[in-house]
Amino acid sequence: MNPAGLPEQARRAWAIAKKDIRLYYAKKSVLIFGVLMPVFLFLAFFVGSNQLPLSFLLPGLVGVTLLFTATALSPAILAWEGRHGNLERLVSCPVSIEAIVMGDMVASILFGIGITILTVFIGLAFGLSLLHGMTMIVSILLGSCCFSAIGMLLAVPPTNEPSTPMTLSLLIKFPLIFISGVFVPLDQLPSWGLAFSACSPLTYFTDLVRYSFTGKNYFPVIVDVAILAVLTLVFSAGSMYLHKRTMPKRI
Amino acid sequence: MYTIQADHLTKSFGPVTAVNDVSLAVREGEIFGFLGPNGAGKTTTTRILTGVIPLDAGSAAVLGHDISTEAVQAKQGFGVVPEISNAYTDLTAWQNLMLMGELYGLARAQASRRASDLLTMLGLLERREEKVQAYSKGMKQRLILAMALLPEPELLFLDEPTSGLDVQSSQMILDMLRDMNRDGTTIFLTTHNMEEANRLCHRVAIIRNGRLIAVDAPEKLKMAIESVHRIEVSFSREIAGDALAALQGVTGVKRIGDKWQLTAEKQDTVIQSLAAFGRENHTAIVTLNTLAPSLDDAFLRLTQEVSP
Numbered sequence: 380m381n382p383a384g385l386p387e388q389a390r391r392a393w394a395i396a397k398k399d400i401r402l403y404y405a406k407k408s409v410l411i412f413g414v415l416m417p418v419f420l421f422l423a424f425f426v427g428s429n430q431l432p433l434s435f436l437l438p439g440l441v442g443v444t445l446l447f448t449a450t451a452l453s454p455a456i457l458a459w460e461g462r463h464g465n466l467e468r469l470v471s472c473p474v475s476i477e478a479i480v481m482g483d484m485v486a487s488i489l490f491g492i493g494i495t496i497l498t499v500f501i502g503l504a505f506g507l508s509l510l511h512g513m514t515m516i517v518s519i520l521l522g523s524c525c526f527s528a529i530g531m532l533l534a535v536p537p538t539n540e541p542s543t544p545m546t547l548s549l550l551i552k553f554p555l556i557f558i559s560g561v562f563v564p565l566d567q568l569p570s571w572g573l574a575f576s577a578c579s580p581l582t583y584f585t586d587l588v589r590y591s592f593t594g595k596n597y598f599p600v601i602v603d604v605a606i607l608a609v610l611t612l613v614f615s616a617g618s619m620y621l622h623k624r625t626m627p628k629r630i
Numbered sequence: 631m632y633t634i635q636a637d638h639l640t641k642s643f644g645p646v647t648a649v650n651d652v653s654l655a656v657r658e659g660e661i662f663g664f665l666g667p668n669g670a671g672k673t674t675t676t677r678i679l680t681g682v683i684p685l686d687a688g689s690a691a692v693l694g695h696d697i698s699t700e701a702v703q704a705k706q707g708f709g710v711v712p713e714i715s716n717a718y719t720d721l722t723a724w725q726n727l728m729l730m731g732e733l734y735g736l737a738r739a740q741a742s743r744r745a746s747d748l749l750t751m752l753g754l755l756e757r758r759e760e761k762v763q764a765y766s767k768g769m770k771q772r773l774i775l776a777m778a779l780l781p782e783p784e785l786l787f788l789d790e791p792t793s794g795l796d797v798q799s800s801q802m803i804l805d806m807l808r809d810m811n812r813d814g815t816t817i818f819l820t821t822h823n824m825e826e827a828n829r830l831c832h833r834v835a836i837i838r839n840g841r842l843i844a845v846d847a848p849e850k851l852k853m854a855i856e857s858v859h860r861i862e863v864s865f866s867r868e869i870a871g872d873a874l875a876a877l878q879g880v881t882g883v884k885r886i887g888d889k890w891q892l893t894a895e896k897q898d899t900v901i902q903s904l905a906a907f908g909r910e911n912h913t914a915i916v917t918l919n920t921l922a923p924s925l926d927d928a929f930l931r932l933t934q935e936v937s938p
Contacts, residue, residue, distance in 0.1 A: 380735060383702040387735055394732030402720050464716035468777075471680045471712070472733040473705035627683040 388478040395469070395482025396489070403452050403459075404490045413451055413494045417444035424562040431562070434593050437502040439561040442585035444498045445522050446552060449491030453483050453530030454544035457622075461539035461629035476626050477619045483534075484527040484615070491523040502592060511591045514600060518587035521607045525580045528614030535621040537628035555581050565597045580610045633658045633785050633816040634679060638688035641674055648674040650840035651688070661807070661817040663831035663848075665824070667933055671840040672820045673713060676789050679818070680710050693785060706734065708785040709778030713793070713820075716774065719763040723754055723773050726762060727780055734781035741780065748776040752802065768799030775803060779810070786810065789820040804830060828925040838933045851928040858931070859897040860921040863904055864889040866914040873911075877903040889917070 380387060403409065421440040424431075460466040469479055499515065509515060533548045556562070558572060559581035568576060576582045583603040590596035596603070634656035641649040649671045656662040666672045677683045679690055681701035690697045695704035717726045724745065731741025749755040752772040762770060771791065778786060788807070792800040807830065811817055821827055827834050828848050835845040844851060858881075863874075874890055875883045879899035884891045894900040897920055908915050 382706040382735060383700070388702075390735065391733050394729060397732075398718070398721075398729055401725070402718060463719070464712065464714045465718055467677075467682055467712050468710075468716040469733070470682050471705065471710040472730070473702045473735070474733055475702055630677065630682055 382473045383475070388475055389481075391472075391474045392478040392482040392485060395474070395479060396485035399452075399456060399483060399486035400489065403456060404486060409451065409490075410494070413448045413490070414444075414497065416447050417498065420556070421562075431564075433505055434507055435564065435589070436562060437498075437505060437507055438585055438589040438592050441495060441498045441502065441588045442522075442559070442561050442581055443556055445491050445495040445519065445584065446526050446555065446581055448494040449487050449523050449526035450530035450533065450548055450552060451487070451490065453487040453527060454533035454548045455541040456483050457534050457626075457629065458539050458541040458544055461537075462541070466626075467630050470626065470630065476623045479626075480531055480619050480622050484524075484531055484618075487527040487530050488523045491526060492519055495519055495523070507592045509591060510594050514587055515591035517604065518584055518591065518607070521604065521611060522580070522584035522587075525584070525607050525611040525614060528611055528618055529580070531618035531622070532614055535618060535625055537625040539629055555579050558582075559585060560597065561585050580607055583607050631658050632656060632691075633660075634662075634690070634692050634818060636675075636679060636688070636690040639675065639678055639685055639690060640687040641678055641683070641685055647840050649678065649685075652837065652840070652842045653688075654835055654842060654845060656816060656818055658816055659811070659814055660833060661811050661819060661831045663827035663834035664818065664820045664837065665822060665827055665834055665929060666837035667822065670837045670933075672822075672837060673789055674840075675837065676787055676818070676820050680708070680787050681705055706781075707783060708787060709781060709783035711771075711774050711778045711786070711788040711791050713789040717762045717770060717777060720761060722759050722761055723749065723765075723776075724758040726773065726777060730777045730780045736781060744780055744782065745776070748779055751806065752776055768795050771795055772799060772802065775806070783815065785816045785818065787818045787820075790822070791819070792821075792823065792826060824925040824929055834925070836929060836932050844928075844932050848925050848928075851932070852922070852925060858927070859894050859900075860927075861892045861894060861897065861900055861904075862886065862889050862917070862919045862921060863892065864916045865908070866916055869911070869913065873907070877907060879903055891921075 417440055420443055421436060424439070425436055457466060460469065503509065533544050533551065536544065538544070558575040559579040560576055561581060565573060565576060583598065583606050586596050586598050587600065587603045590600055632655045637653050639649050639652040640647065652675060664672055664675065678685045679692060679697065681697045681704060684698065692704040693707040697704050721729070727745040728741055731745070746755065749758050752775065754769060754772060754776070762773060765773065775791065791803055804826065807817055819827070819831060831848060833845065833847050834851065836843050871883045871885060871890065874880060874892060877900065879894045879896050880892050881895060882893035892900055904915060904918065
């Protein structure tokens with residue numbers, strides 16, 4: 380057995396993911412918050428906008444749900460564990476920092492996928508049809524990985540005060556909703572708004588979900604998938620690189 | 631063969647150099663004590679050697695692996711008991727141990743068997759399904775030790791393992807460490823408990839202000855300061871300390887309960903002075919003991935001699 384080899388480190392990352400799910404994600408309050416927050420946002424837009432049809436808004440709900448759930452706790456886990464001394468335990472085990480980051484990411488990916496699938500069923504219950512099931516599956520997998528990586532990037536500042544990354548997380552997530560064509564169609568955005576929306580991974584994910592439900596999309600599907608994949612790789616590699624630099628400062 | 635070989639370790643935090651050019655070598659099968667006053671750099675050195683924080687300069691090989699470049703391989707062979715209790719308090723003892731098993735790549739059956747044995751040895755088996763938050767400090771510390779021992783490490787790092795524990799828990803942990811060492815485990819023990827180090831360690835290193843100031847066997851360190859003798863004396867009536875301090879050969883006087891402790895370079899001169907003092911002042915000497923230097927004395931002397 381090579382403890383530093385990829386298969387071993389992947390197994391150990393999975394152990395960390397299971398620990399995260401048991402300790403942080405499988406809590407009633409987290410599950411309820413994960414569902415309620417996007418639903419309230421959806422209702423606010425649904426009630427406030429008479430012109431937009433459900434077939435447009437429900438994909439937005441799916442997008443916001445995935446963004447909120449996949450980044451719900453991951454920014455704060457390292458801060459919590461640093462504060463309680465658990466991080467020192469993890470770092471002194473034969474586990475690379477990449478495996479610790481990957482473990483935290485996997486937990487948030489699974490949480491994001493689980494809750495987001497519920498909202499897809501809500502869409503189906505409201506009468507939408509799933510026209511492109513495979514695209515939906517790929518987009519949820521890819522979007523979940525991408526948003527989880529964003530969550531881990533938000534966890535980079537080496538603070539052991541969980542409220543700091545959570546505040547930073549909210550400051551970034553809410554503006555993303557407004558510039559990503561979630562509840563406002565991209566073709567109604569001004570050119571500067573469109574330029575901003577092109578920088579947001581949520582734009583491409585929501586576009587894919589909308590295509591999966593209605594067959595309508597703003598960007599070509601292949602562009603949405605490619606950009607999400609590239610952003611996932613960049614954010615994942617970036618967060619691992621930065622965590623290697625900041626992790627010792629938490630201890 | 632050295633289990634730990636550290637050369638010129640240096641680590642700074644901003645303007646403070648916490649570890650300054652520290653070199654040490656720990657032999658296979660040794661219990662090595664790492665002593666120093668609070669803030670001397672003990673924990674930082676341990677964290678460098680366990681790969682928890684990177685070093686700024688120097689190098690360290692643990693179990694034959696460079697801790698900077700082959701940290702995972704090195705960590706696979708050692709267990710760590712950090713200073714503060716750090717089991718997951720929302721998990722049960724059993725879940726914490728199984729997590730450790732997975733992080734060390736143990737098969738589930740092997741981890742379960744080992745966990746049961748350790749919990750039995752440490753008196754925690756019956757409470758293995760309770761969340762750790764319900765545990766006392768002593769129970770938590772025993773669990774941390776079990777977590778460190780689960781992978782059957784060749785080397786064990788312990789940072790103040792008995793700090794703040796009741797006598798029973800302390801004794802249980804120390805006995806277990808002795809047994810493990812007898813079975814071949816090398817132990818790196820960070821402590822400021824001199825008695826513990828004296829009874830347990832084959833060699834000790836003393837660090838102060840980030841610099842290593844002595845490395846030797848406890849008895850040799852005591853011998854090194856034997857130029858100073860201590861004599862404990864009590865009289866049949868109250869005697870002023872100043873009068874004792876003025877006696878020939880006395881270099882220091884300290885009140886210890888109902889006795890006086892005198893330090894002297896020549897033991898014989900002071901004993902004769904005390905006898906004469908008793909006769910002249912018509913007071914009887916009730917007790918008179920000459921004390922061998924302790925590791926405490928060696929530690930205090932060495933850490934006071936070196937200016938910051």
